[in-house]
Amino acid sequence: MSALATRAAQRRGGIRAHVRLAACAAFLLAAMLPVATLHAQAYPAKPLKIVVPFPPGGSTDVAARTLAVKLAEAFGQPVYVENKPGAGTTIGAAYVAASAPDGYTLYVTGPVTHASSQALYKKLPYDALRSFAPVGNMTVSPFIVVVHPSSRARTLGELLEAARKEPGRLSYASSGNGAAPHLATEIIARAAGVTFTHVPFKGVGPALVALLGNQVDFMIADVAVVPQIREGRLRALALTTARPSPLVPGVPSMVEAGMPGVDLPSGLALFAPAGTPAAVVARINAAMNRALEDPEVRQKFAVQGFEIQTGTPEELGRMMAREIERYGQVVRQTGISID
Structure with missing residues (x-):
């Protein structure tokens, strides 16, 4: 075989190898996509757990248990509430951060408390932002x-x-x-x-x-x-909020009280461990938002002093970044510390 023919054969062999590699890559990509989709479609396949970082009987606990009932109805699986109080909510948060990111362990807490812990505690075993996947806001209420x-x-x-x-x-x-x-x-x-x-x-x-x-x-x-x-x-x-609240009619907001630059809401939000698949987070968010639109749920939350305010995981993520910066700043300025 001539040198020219040999080089042509080598080129053809190289092209075939590239084609085979491309075909394998395409096959693997096609195989991976249904796995993610099927995981979301199959979720949940077992009971879920909502961790509350406060003792039983408080307003956060009541809200979590009310949500758990509705999520159980939506998912066709039991949803349990597990109370893990102590250390300014950091015990419960650490437990969730270390849990498997599969959508079966969730966390209801106040965004303000969760955000401020990042600055208040010097040796947290988790990062308040990066160790959690935001699912969505649940409520808003003023101080x-x-x-x-x-x-x-x-x-x-x-x-x-x-x-x-x-x-x-x-x-x-x-x-x-x-x-x-x-x-x-x-x-x-x-x-x-x-x-x-x-x-x-x-x-x-x-x-x-x-x-x-x-x-x-x-x-x-x-x-x-x-x-x-x-x-x-x-x-x-x-x-302490920029707008009035139906929970406390007639009491002026910060804007009405002459402090338009101050807006300090309280409330509750739902989180999952970081790494929880986005499709699973989206499904939980959709089920939670539907549950919170239920008139019975709204009434139960109102009794506990909560006004329903839902949203997307992305909105909660952006809010948490802002709150961590805001409360971190005041902690640095004042020197407030827990440990």
């Missing part, structure tokens, strides 16, 4: 700035003006060092250019007792204090 009814401050503006005249004299209670209301108060103080004296308590109950007893000047609390507001035992000065 409320409240004072004793004997307080001279009848508006947030009057409270801030008093703080400007006597820096550090006014005291505020919180449910603990680094708790969401503590951080929210410090954000408002910095936005207004004032200083307050922080009086931390071990839980919401003791902090509320101190305010009801007129032992501190004010506190930022969640909507659980609405009964005391209605009874006249507390006076609401403002919500």
